[in-house]
Amino acid sequence: MIDYVKEPFSEEQSLGVLNKYVKEWFNANFKELTPPQRFTFKLISERKNLLITAPTGSGKTMSGFISIISKLFDYSLQGKLEEKVYCLYISPLRALNNDIHRNLTKPLQEIYTKIAKEKGVDIVKQNVRAVTIGVRTGDTPQKERAQMLKHPPNILVTTPESLAIMLNSTKFVENLKSVEYVIIDEIHELANNKRGVHLSLSVERLANLTDAKFTRIGLGATLYPLEEAAKFLVGYNGNVPNDCTIVDASWSKKLDVVAISPVKDMIYTKDNVVEDSMYDQLNKSIKESKTTLIFTNTRSGTERVVFNLKKRFKYGEDIAAHHGSLSRESRLEVEDLLKKGSLKCAVSSTSLELGVDIGSIDKVIQLGSPKSVTRAIQRIGRAGHSYKAAAKGDVVVLNRDDLVECTIMLDAALKRHLDSFAVPRNPLDVLAQHIVGMSLTKKWEVDEAYNIIRNVYSYYDLPKSDFMALINYLAGNYVGLENRRVYGKIWYDEKDNTFGKRGYNTKIIYMLNLGTIPDEVAVNVMVSGTKKWVGNIEEEFLTKLKEGDIFALGGRMYRFEYARGMKAYVTEAPSSSPTIPPWFSEQLPLSYELANEIGAFRLEFSKLLEDYISKNKINKFARRKKMPKEIDAFLGKLPVDENSKEALYGYFMEQMLFTKCVPNKELLLIECTGDISEYKFYVIFHSLLGRRVNDALSRAIAIKIGERLDSDVGVMINDNGFMLVFDENPKVSEKVIKEVFAELATGTLIPLMKKNVRKTELMKRRFRHAAARSFMILKNYKGWKIGVGRQQVNSQLILKAVEEMDQNFPILKETYREILNDVMDLPRAEEVLSKIRKGEIKWKLIQTPFPSPFAHNLITFGHADVIMMEDRHRYLQELHKMVMKKIGSR
Helix, strand or coil: CEEECCCCCCHHHHHHCCCHHHHHHHHHHCCCCCCCHHHHHHHHHCCCCEEEECCCCCCHHHHHHHHHHHHHHHHHHCCCCCCCCCEEEECCCHHHHHHHHHHHHHHHHHHHHHHHHHCCCCCCCCCCCCCCEEEECCCCCHHHHHHHHHCCCCEEEECHHHHHHHHCCCCHHHHHCCCCEEEECCHHHCCCCHHHHHHHHHHHHHHHHCCCCCEEEEEECCCCCHHHHHHHHHCEECCEECCEEEEECCCCCCEEEEEECCCCCCCCCCHHHHHHHHHHHHHHHHHHCCCEEEECCCHHHHHHHHHHHHHHHCCCCCEEEECCCCCHHHHHHHHHHHHHCCCCEEEECCCCCCCCCCCCCCEEEEECCCCCHHHHHHHHCCCCCCCCCCEEEEEECCCHHHHHHHHHHHHHHHCCCCCCCCCCCCCHHHHHHHHHHHHCCCCEEHHHHHHHHCCCHHHCCCCHHHHHHHHHHHCCCCHHHHHHCCCCCEEEECCCCEEEECCCHHHHHHHHHCCCCCCCCEEEEEECCCCCEEEEEEHHHHHCCCCCCEEEECCEEEEEEEEECCEEEEEECCCCCCCCCCCCCCCCCCCHHHHHHHHHHHHHHHHHHHHHHHHHCCCCECCCCCCCHHHHHHHHCCCECHHHHHHHHHHHHHHHHHHCCCCECCEEEEEEEEECCCCEEEEEEECCCCHHHHHHHHHHHHHHHHHHHCCCCEEEEECCEEEEEECCCCCCCHHHHHHHHHHHCCCCHHHHHHHHHCCCHHHHHHHHHHHHHCCCCCCEECCEECCHHHHHHHHHHHHHHHHHHCCCCHHHHHHHHHHHHHHCCHHHHHHHHHHHHHCCCEEEEEECCCCCHHHHHHHHCCCCCCCCHHHHHHHHHHHHHHHHHHHECC
8 A cells, every 4th residue: 555644753753763872863963853854764663665755955865764774773782783784775876876875984983983982882892793884886896896795784885787786696695685674766767767677676586585575765856646656666466556655745845946038039139149148147146156056958068058157257177067978087076076165166967966965056057948847846956955945046048939848847846746757667678687687596487487577566567478478588489589699598498387597608698788778879970872971970869860861960961861780871961951950869858747737828828818919909019018917917927037028928929919829738730831942831730748749749640641642741840849841832631630630549550650660760779779688689798898880780680580570579569669658658649639539639720921930949940051050040030020020010
């Protein structure tokens, strides 16, 4: 049963469960209990499974550990403490593991050396065994690992991958069989991906090994829905989740946030003035604060901001960058300087948004949209590093779509709304890896192994047929695979219904290839038919390309033809329009929940404007005219500055007067328009659903419209919609749209999407990832690293063989599941189509002489002459002038 604890315990009740020395140390170091601690001290002492969600700086880590330390201290003083692991702490971040080790070592030392000695307890003279703590990650030297085997720590700090290795270490696993507590930190970073599923399987395998049930404790800052996270933490027993108590202190920290536009006019202000204003704003905030943390959305953006701040304002070593491309030593140095208060400002992409201890931050500044409410709170929550201090954050926006997005994102945060996450369901590649791991430990009854796996939330409804398909694959029963050098990793006796390890090499393969994070490298771009090298693109960018797509590289346009291994072959396309923006693989997708919040705001605001326009008989718009009082009052309730209010009003008024409606959560606007300068024709679906849903919808709708019009269709997508591109006027009618929606609502979407992605680079690359996780291809063989290019070639040969052999082959099935459910969001795309069929979402087809204001952002990224940002801004101004000529003055 999953339940919530509603009333906190008194301070007397909470501290009363602690060992008297631990209690004295706590009182000497902390003035009071923080909100989560008022719940957790007593509940953990009662061995309850707990999910604890609380903001950064709220004592979350101590709330999970103090009762455990107290229990271990009891064991120590009673002479019952042994050399074995009692508490396992697991974090996705190695840096956080080092923090935990440091932060726990200090209280343990102080309790023993200061308080215990004063009370007459001398651990040396009285031969009292001290509580020990150790760290084991991929960075731990072999010498330390060997020492840990001889003298295991009582508290072991580790990562998901290291736990998986330890479970298959014959000697060390003996030290884990008496584990009493398992803590999973940063659970929000694990529960929604395959790395978290991998960890869940390890935890259930550990539970099967231990002498008694251990207490599970999950720690997270931003989680929704909490029940899903609880199920992820505690797993299932049959079709019912195990017991878990949820401690929800997630909103115990106040937010002080605002969206800021550094200029009054986002359209016509010159680029250099916009840039100067933004950096002046940043410098002002840095000067006013002791320490400022700035988040960008890309690593290149981080470097650019640091460079400009130093160049413009003569900062020195008191400003630093922190991102994943920097060396570990460089990142640790920045973190240490932040803790000491020696930096005025740190600039990061994503690497500092998690719980690494970076000391006290006065203010967080986010440049552009982080694309989700949860991520915004996670980043801004780094400010005010105590639970009583408000988290101060500014979000700086430079375009109108970003402004709408960030305004509603901050408003949602203030209303305590979060994006939901989903635990991946039945990922077969991760399961294949663990079946091999299990086979290394003993001979298994198939049903016994299957039941253990079904204790994991991700697999509680795993079909037995899928499990057996994996057993047969891993046992080498697909004969055609041996021709591709895919050999059995386990043996399976069908008569006895048992399986186990096959051969000596299997353990080496498992240890050297486990994990879920795929190898990725840069892809060389070559001109087809020549040896000319153009440059590099990221592999993730390549997965977005399909044959015929146009993209910019080095200031020139290229048409993608095909890829082999880690080379992409292109032809020059000097006069073509790009179909994929250059930043497409870097930018995070807008969350579906935030998209819905924005859609609801659009609906409410457009009704207000419609009433105002109708009441005052307005058909022209003067941008310089003062905002009406009722609209000013409406926008004044939002967390925005004055410049932002004016921009929001102008943007929506222009769209309303130009198209007589605003697309929203109840209205899908379909706009047929053109680009006279390029003789291109567009059908724009203003579907504010996020890029993952739009990716699925755009592919399906483009296929069906192309079939009906017997025409090639180009597609370009973003979070706010997607655009179908035609060389000739497609003359799309309401009849065509109605037929397409009707056909897609009849359950044809999944087979259609599978057919669509089959020949794409996305399919080829994602199959390689799944094949590597399931040991169909190896990243490392007997210590020899196998290059990504060779892995890709091997996986494509295997993919072809598998398709000829069995369309339901488990790893092929998993590749499709990952693409359709994790990369795209097919379930929600189907939900949208269902709502259209039921009339819950209306649609409206309109013709416009040129693109409407809400289409400008998408149009400018799909224009042949727009490669540099200044070109884009100039084209945006041209489009805006045409709109204003129709509806009013500039």
